[in-house]
Amino acid sequence: MADLADWLRGRSDEQLVALLRARPDLATPSPADTAVLATRAAVRSSVARACEDLDSFALSALEALVLLDADTAPVAPADAADLLGEDVTEPQLRRTIDELRALALVWGEEELRIPQTAREVLPSFPAGLGRPAAELTSDGARAALDAMDEAERELVGKLAGDSPLGRTKDAGKQVPLDEAQNPVQRLLARGLLLRHDAENVELPRQLALAVRGDRPMGEIEALEPVPEVVERGRDVVDETAAGAVLELLRHVEGLLHDWGEDPPDVLRSGGVGVRDLRRTAKTVDVDENRLALLVELAAGANLIANSEGAAPRWVPTYRSDNWLSAPPEQRWALLAQTWLDLPRLPGLVGARDEKDRLIGPLSEELRRPVAPQDRRRVLDYLDELPGGCGVPPSSVRRVLTWRTPRRGGRVRDDQIRWALGEATALGIVALDALTGAGRALLSDGSAEAARALGAALPEPLDHVLVQADLTVVAPGRLEPDLAAELKLVADVESAGSATVYRVSEASVRRALDAGYSADDLHALFRDRSRTPVPQSLTYLVDDVSRKHGRLRAGTAAAFLRCDDPVLLSEVLAKPGTEDLQLRRIAPTVLVSQLPLADVVDGLREAGFTPVAEGPDGNVLDLRTSGHRVRGGNRTTRAPVQHLPGPEQLAELVTQLRAGDRAGTARRGSTVTPERGRPSAEATLRLLRDAATQERDVWLGFVDTHGVRSQRVVRPVTVGGGILRGRDADNGESGDFPLHRITSVALIED
Structure with missing residues (x-):
């Protein structure tokens, strides 16, 4: 049977382009020929990466091929079907094998092979089946199962489940059958259990298959679970989301205002302290989990940033002022796009790290580069449903777990729950359904999403x-x-x-x-x-205004004036005003060396109600707009991965074909000049002779990225440090700088 490299050479150009698109790691750097491509496709890390996108049934089919030792010898598709069980139909298996072939995880038609590294990537016990016992046949396993007593059968039944391993103190003991005192010792003595190590025993594969009967690999989910779809109605979904958006914007405004007035310190390890978080949550009137999301969104959108310096604090940026003055739909669009691209997991806030320390907002422990991909998987699934239709989180979890069971790791279910909860808080999802603005965000970007949300938001009111x-x-x-x-x-x-x-x-x-x-x-x-x-x-208004402004404050550094000298005397005599450094310069005027704002605040704390007065005598608004810093000093967006486009992949396949032809010509033809890199003079002479005689040459070439390749070229002209020639197979012209040619030889007919 052909090996993987030979099988890849027989694939069409379109099939190779599809392979490189599905497994982009194979294309970087450009492989010199198909042999290099096959080597990369069988590397453990590349196989593991390809398996991350396989659904549950495709992984089961691959596990079946591992159990049948398809990594060492060809396997018939019918044998894989028998191992998968009677619930799997032939069209289902054939379709899945085609998908695995497209990924080069399986090759062959009537006889199937898989890379040897597939065994390393998949679980140690595929389908929960252990090693086969050397001297145990299938018939012998069924007979032994029938002869077991109830305790032995119960033990074997447990080990025939998800894992063939069982922990026991008898694993390291060698007890004769006539002295065995428990089921483990008896089964070990009869060879119906294998010793895995000093503390574990292992159920032989033949015995597990006898227990499972017509389902050798257990329950196989060949089809995607059917979700519980609920019709909500597009208008109801969008109206509900609009309310959530307005609530979100109000809370972010409160966060910016609070941190503008009282910025929290940046912890030594980064992030926000627990005390500051609780204080802010109380001020903004949200729980700490929602506040953590708000903080991460604001930092990701560059609305807050680290002020740096000797005493760094988390401070709103100048961009936050522009954001606060923008229409609500545009403010939402920035937050929604930020969340979609955020390479962090706000849901981890409140958990413990490896050193049992509490994880807080804006800390480095929240960084997860794959978070945007996992978020989009959840939203893309909801986008598949008809407009206004939703599914409960439990159904989303079941479907996505079936589609990509190897993605997400230990927190996969939590990530799905967090993504749905955060999307609901942002108004991207409402009533378990994707909103119109959410669909626009996924397909058309934030500008279209803002327009969609603007249409869903209620018209602003001009009355109360x-x-x-x-x-x-x-x-x-x-x-x-x-x-x-x-x-x-x-x-x-x-x-x-x-x-x-x-x-x-x-x-x-x-x-x-x-x-x-x-x-x-x-x-x-x-x-x-x-x-x-x-x-x-x-x-109320009349009463407050009657007393308001009777005291007038200005700058002397600051002055205080009043038409009532008695009131000024009361100010001077009031305990607590001595720190204001007030002194009388006229019966109706006091002055102070303190700033105007400090004088006004001090008088208010003492129980008076002064107002600030400007140079023109009008009331001066002393309210601060809050602290501000320049943003842009914190990277919160995931790096953009630039994948090769269709034209680049087609060109790469062309180079693969050329490398294959060059390799074949080099191996099967007599080449000149002698071994070793030719001199510049010898190279020029050989290329010019080939151009004159219209003969093909074999080139060893290094491109601008340092990637070596081999090409068969027919020289047209040589000069100016450039070889211009045509591909010997497809006739396409190309230029080859002479200083990048490492070796050259004529190809004999």
């Missing part, structure tokens, strides 16, 4: 509902200007599809501090409320 208990209800998303005004004059009490704000003395004072007058606030509530403005709210 003022209640008698001093609460203001926003029955939906507000216009940006109204939302900013309401955020200034009231505090959020509860959020959801309708947001409830509460107006208080402190919030009214905050608006007055920002430059609003009492008339401005009365006009705001009167013009924007669909309900009558309660008298209690009018009284």
Whole structure:
């Protein structure tokens, strides 16, 4: 039977291109000929990588070939079918064998072979079957099984399951049959158990097959599990996602505001401390798991960054200001694309590392380069369903586990759960279904996704509902200007599809501090409320504004003025104001050397209600916009893997064919000049003679990447340090720099 290299030479160009596309590691660097390609295809690491994308049934078929020793001798497809069991149909097996052939994990038609490294890549006990016993036949195994007592049969039944190994203290003992006192000793004495090591015994393969009967490899899932599809409706899914998006944006805004005012320290090992995380979670009003996702998204989108320096802190970037002023759909698109490409696992936050230390947000322990691929696998599966249809997480887990059982490792199920939960929090998934914006994100990118979300978001409202208990209800998303005004004059009490704000003395004072007058606030509530403005709210605004601003602060470094000298005397006499360094320069004026903001804050802490005054006498807004740093000093995107395109792969196959022809010509023809690299003069003379005589030459060539190859070329012209020639087989022209030619020889007819 042909070996893998000969079998690959017999494949069509289209089949070789498909192989290189499915296993891109075989194409880098470019193989010189098919023999090199075959060697790479059988390397353990490459076989393991190819097996990662095999479904459960394909792996079972490959395990069957391993059990039949197809790595050492040819195996008939019918033998593999018999081993897989009666539940597997011939078309199913034939289709799967074709898939394995396309990956060069199996070759041959009537007789099948596999690489020897496949045995190393697959489990040590394929299908849970152990080694065959040397002197035990299939008939003998069935007879021995019938002769066992109940305890022995129970033991054999357990070992015939997922693993043939059993741990026992009798594994290292050699006890004659007439002295055996338990099932293990009796079975060892009769050769029906094998000693694996000093602590384990192993069930012979023949005995396991006798126990399993017509299912030699156990339960085989030949078909993909059928999911539990639930019809949700596209509009319902998108409306639900829109609510989740608005909630997400509100929480990210809260995070940026909080860390702009009070940035947390960067831990020595990176990340955020537990205390800072809990404080921020309380301020933003989210649980710590959701906050971890928000922090990772903000860092990945370059909205927060490490300030570096002697005392580094996590600080919002200048880009965050642009993000805060952008429309909601564009803000969401940036976060959604960031999450999709994020090479990190936020779901690991709260777990323990190898040293039993708690893993926090932004720590290096969260880095997983394959996380974007695993995320897309989950979303791509949901994208296969009709619009508005969803499946529960348990069905997603079953299907993806069948499709790629070797991917994900120990946290595979957790990764699927995390991906679905995070996608739901981002509004990419809602009610277990992929949203319209989510589909656009996967297929068309963030710009189209933003447009899709914009169509799903409710129209912004230009009104609110003022209640008698001093609460203001926003029955939906507000216009940006109204939302900013309401955020200034009231505090959020509860959020959801309708947001409830509460107006208080402190919030009214905050608006007055920002430059609003009492008339401005009365006009705001009167013009924007669909309900009558309660008298209690009018009284509150008037009462606060009456006391507000009686003290006027300026810079001397700072000054304090008031038309009432008695009030200024009260300020000077009040305990706690001595640190403000105030002194009277006139009956109605005090000055201080402290900054204006410090004077105003100190007076407020002492119980007074001053306002800051600008040079023009108008109210000065002293609110800080928060700390900011330049972003871009943290890499959170996975590196882009550039795979060869169809044209590059076709060219590579052409080079393979040329290498094969050159290798055959070199082995089967008489070549000149003598052994060793020819001199420059000898090379030029030989190539020019070949061009004149229209004869083919064999070239040893090194390309710009340092990859050696062999070509059979018919020289056309030689000059200027370049050999221009045509491929001897397909007639395509090419240039070969003379300094890259390592050897050359004429090919004799």
